[in-house]
Amino acid sequence: MAAWRPARTARGVLFYAGTALVCAIVGFPIYWMVTSALEPGNLFNFPPQFFPSHPAWGNFTHIFSVNPLGRWLANSLFVAAGTMICSLGLGVHAAYGLSRFRSRPVDALGFLMLVGQMIPVTVLTIPFYILFRSLHLINTLTGIVIATTTFSVPMCLWMLKGFFDSVPRELDEAALTDGCTRLTALYRVILPAALPGVVAAATFGFMLGWNEFFFASTFLGTETKWVATVGLVTYMGQYFVEWSALMATAFVITVVPAILFLATQRYMMAGITQGAVKA
Amino acid sequence: MAPTALWMVCVLVYPVYVTIRNSLHAVGAGFDPHPAFVGFRNYAALLADPIFWHSVRVTALFTLGNLLGSFGLGLLTALLLHERFRGRPLARTILLLPWALPQVAAVVVWRWLLQVQYGALNYVLWRLHLVATPSIQWLVRPNLGLYAVLMAAVWWQYPIATTFLQAGIESVSVDLYEAAGIDGANGWQRFRHVTWPGLGHVRNVLLLMLLFWSLGQVIIIWTLTGGGPARATQTLAILVYQRAFSDFQFGSAAALATIVLTLALVIGVLYYRLTLQPVREA
Numbered sequence: 001m002a003a004w005r006p007a008r009t010a011r012g013v014l015f016y017a018g019t020a021l022v023c024a025i026v027g028f029p030i031y032w033m034v035t036s037a038l039e040p041g042n043l044f045n046f047p048p049q050f051f052p053s054h055p056a057w058g059n060f061t062h063i064f065s066v067n068p069l070g071r072w073l074a075n076s077l078f079v080a081a082g083t084m085i086c087s088l089g090l091g092v093h094a095a096y097g098l099s100r101f102r103s104r105p106v107d108a109l110g111f112l113m114l115v116g117q118m119i120p121v122t123v124l125t126i127p128f129y130i131l132f133r134s135l136h137l138i139n140t141l142t143g144i145v146i147a148t149t150t151f152s153v154p155m156c157l158w159m160l161k162g163f164f165d166s167v168p169r170e171l172d173e174a175a176l177t178d179g180c181t182r183l184t185a186l187y188r189v190i191l192p193a194a195l196p197g198v199v200a201a202a203t204f205g206f207m208l209g210w211n212e213f214f215f216a217s218t219f220l221g222t223e224t225k226w227v228a229t230v231g232l233v234t235y236m237g238q239y240f241v242e243w244s245a246l247m248a249t250a251f252v253i254t255v256v257p258a259i260l261f262l263a264t265q266r267y268m269m270a271g272i273t274q275g276a277v278k279a
Numbered sequence: 280m281a282p283t284a285l286w287m288v289c290v291l292v293y294p295v296y297v298t299i300r301n302s303l304h305a306v307g308a309g310f311d312p313h314p315a316f317v318g319f320r321n322y323a324a325l326l327a328d329p330i331f332w333h334s335v336r337v338t339a340l341f342t343l344g345n346l347l348g349s350f351g352l353g354l355l356t357a358l359l360l361h362e363r364f365r366g367r368p369l370a371r372t373i374l375l376l377p378w379a380l381p382q383v384a385a386v387v388v389w390r391w392l393l394q395v396q397y398g399a400l401n402y403v404l405w406r407l408h409l410v411a412t413p414s415i416q417w418l419v420r421p422n423l424g425l426y427a428v429l430m431a432a433v434w435w436q437y438p439i440a441t442t443f444l445q446a447g448i449e450s451v452s453v454d455l456y457e458a459a460g461i462d463g464a465n466g467w468q469r470f471r472h473v474t475w476p477g478l479g480h481v482r483n484v485l486l487l488m489l490l491f492w493s494l495g496q497v498i499i500i501w502t503l504t505g506g507g508p509a510r511a512t513q514t515l516a517i518l519v520y521q522r523a524f525s526d527f528q529f530g531s532a533a534a535l536a537t538i539v540l541t542l543a544l545v546i547g548v549l550y551y552r553l554t555l556q557p558v559r560e561a
Contacts, residue, residue, distance in 0.1 A: 019359050019370055026356075027373040029434065030380070032399055033388045043391075047406075048399045090286055109284050115547035116291045118491040120516035121498075123536040126301075126523045127294030150290040211381045213498045218524060229383045233502050236387055243391055250387040254380050261379035262372065269375070272439065273446040273481075 037248035059248040069249060071224055072231040075141055076210055076253075079227055082145035083209030084202050087152040091201055094153075095160035096186050100172065110157075117154035121214045124150065132219060139221050147215040152208040155272075156201035162274035163197025164190065200271025203264045207257045228253045295540060301533035314530070321534035330510070330518070331535070338514040340425060341432075341500075342493040348433035349489055353440025358470075360441065361448050378438035382498040389431040389503060393417040424504050424511035432499045436492065440485060447481030448474060480553075487550045491543060515539050 036043055040056035043049075063069055098110050128147050129138070137143030167190055175185035191198060213229045220226055226234070232249055261268065302321050304314040325331045356374045360367065377385065392400045395414050405413035417427040451474060459469045497516045500506065506513035506521060513521070519539060522532035 015362070016364070019364070022356065022359065023370050023373045026352075026377065026434070028399075029385070029388045029392060030376060032392060033384075036391060044397050048397060048402050050399075094284075109287070111547065111551050112287055112291065114551060115544055116287065118495065118543040118547055118550075120495040120519070120539060120543075122516045122520035123298070123539050124294050125520060126529060126532055126536065127297040129523075130297055131294065146290065150287075153287070207379075211383070211498070213383055213502070214520070229381055232383050232387060236390060236502075243394075243397075246387055247391065250384040254384045257381060258376065258379045261376075265372075265375065269442045269446075273443050 033247050033251055033254075036244055037251045039244045041244060043243040043247075056244070059244055060252070063245050063249045063252065066245065067231055067235060067249070068224060069228070069231065069252065072226050072228040073252070073256075075225060076228040077256075078141050079144050079148065079212060079216070080206045080209035080256075082141070083148045083152050083212070084205035086145060086149040087156045087205040087208075088198070088202055090149070090153050091156035091160050091205075092186070092191065092198070095157045095164055096190065098157065099161050099164035100169070113154040113157055116150065121151065125214055125218055128215065129218065138219050139225060141220075141225065141227075143219055144212060144215050144227070145209070147219075148209050148212045149205075152205045155208075156205055159201045159204065159271035159274070160194065160197050162271065163194040163200075166274075167193045196267040197271055197274075199264055200267040203260055203268050204271070206260060210257050298533045298536045298540065301529055302537045304530055306529040306533065307527060317530070321530045322538075325531060325534055325538070330513075333510060334513050334515050334518045337425070337510070337512060338494065338516075341429065341496070341512070341514050342490065344425070344429040345432050345436065345493040345496065346486065346489045348429060349437040349440045350486065352433060352437040353444050353485075356437070356441045357444035357448055358474075360445055374441060375438040377434050378436070380435065382435060383502055385435045386431060386499055386502045389427070389434070390418075393427055393430075395419070418504060419508055421507075421509040421511040424508045428500050428503055428512045431503055432493075432496055435499060436489070436496075439492075440489065443481055443485040443488075444478065447478045447485075450481070451477035483553055484550070487546060487553065491546050491550075494539070494542065494546075 035050070035052045037059060038052045038055040038057070039049065040054065040059075094109065094113075097106055124147070128143075132138045132143045132147075135143075137146065171189050171193060172185055175189040176182070180188065211229065212227065213233070216227045217230045217233070220230065232246075232253055235249060236246055301314075303316060303318060305317045305320075306314045360371055360374065364370075380388075392398055395401070395416050398417075400417075401410070401413050401415050404410045404415070415423065417423050455473045455477070456469060459473050464472065494514075495516060496514075497520070500512050500514060500517055501520070504512045506517040515535065516539065519532050519535045522528050522535060526532075
């Protein structure tokens with residue numbers, strides 16, 4: 001496959017050493033999060049302790065008692081799942097249209113989506129604030145789902161479109177002659193054939209919802225309505241920072257999307273590049 | 280198709296309309312239902328405001344740093360992962376994992392790494408004799424704030440670049456490498472004359488995407504430094520938020536937002552031309 005294979009030579013050793021070094025540097029922050037989360041107390045050690053001596057598993061129960069972390073995680077789950085469902089629901093149909101019926105208005109919608117994806121979150125925070133005030137969606141998780149979906153639909157759409165494009169049109173036609181409507185053809189034939197794309201788009205929607213911070217921190221006033229990201233940042237901003245507990249909290253919040261990402265990374269990565277590069 | 284179009288009109292076109300309308304009115308904290316029309320006065324005030332121009336400069340620096348950093352690290356890691364070596368799946372997972380972290384979790388970790396007295400980064404730099412003192416105030420000194428933000432942002436962002444470039448490198452024909460091998464090209468020459476030109480399209484798309492991701496990077500900047508110290512990391516996207524929700528100058532914020540929107544639109548047109556047009560012509 002690769003044209004220049006690392007040989008069992010000095011160059012090969014150099015290659016491994018270099019790769020190990022890069023991995024060590026890039027991986028260190030995550031390693032540091034995990035070990036710091038297992039240290040007892042405040043972590044005020046100099047020099048820093050690079051290997052945990054007595055893992056303090058109690059940190060992980062402690063963080064659920066100092067903050068309503070369980071509630072925050074449940075809220076995050078609601079926002080993430082909601083964003084995933086909404087962006088799939090909207091993305092699948094639009095992507096199918098964009099893949100099969102190219103025309104000027106359809107392309108215009110595709111373009112609109114693209115630009116939408118490029119708008120910084122903060123720019124839309126203000127109009128959403130005004131919009132949600134009149135719709136009584138301030139301080140509701142539903143509002144956060146709606147706002148976040150704006151940003152996840154475009155990317156989901158582009159991922160799905162890439163996969164739909166690779167499904168041969170003959171399949172559509174076969175389904176249509178067998179008496180399917182366009183919609184049933186999409187659901188019964190095209191979607192299963194493009195399943196990796198659906199998985200990728202679903203993961204992306206979920207992760208974006210889980211990561212959401214700006215809308216949530218601006219619109220959610222009540223502490224019990226906060227999502228995990230807002231809770232974490234507020235916890236970090238407290239005057240007295242208990243670093244080990246903070247790292248444990250960050251770790252707990254990371255686990256869900258990280259596992260999801262590891263489980264679907266092949267589809268995810270294919271989806272992101274396919275949607276963006278091939279178009 | 281139609282429902283999605285309707286949805287996008289509600290959540291995208293309407294907000295943009297509100298933004299442009301507000302930018303032409305004197306909208307204050309009270310959300311007066313009938314604000315006074317002020318024409319382009321909000322824009323004029325912005326263009327005369329040194330804070331705005333400072334922010335433009337910060338945005339340019341951050342974008343450049345994030346672009347070069349993510350692209351460079353992405354290219355390096357993509358080239359590493361292109362090799363078939365033992366332990367490659369593990370290396371791949373380690374190298375791609377930062378992107379899987381929620382941005383706020385990444386920020387929490389970086390806050391701790393950059394901590395003045397007990398932070399690991401200061402300690403390591405000091406032990407390697409790269410710095411004279413083990414207590415560098417990364418998040419306090421205005422000349423270091425941007426570096427701190429860039430470290431965290433690039434660390435979180437680059438795996439996307441890795442993925443893109445890896446896909447691009449894989450698509451370069453093996454024959455070309457073999458031909459280069461027969462011609463006796465060394466590693467660098469192969470990279471320079473085969474890999475790099477072969478990446479052309481992917482590279483351009485990636486650079487554009489990194490460009491708008493840099494413009495839109497707000498979570499890491501906001502939660503790591505809040506635009507500080509002393510406005511050192513106050514990009515346009517951060518300034519929009521502060522104008523609105525700290526200063527309550529919604530008119531000014533809307534004018535600023537419109538400027539950013541225009542910028543996004545320009546990049547969008549470029550991107551559109553790059554990705555969709557060739558397909559249409561084919």
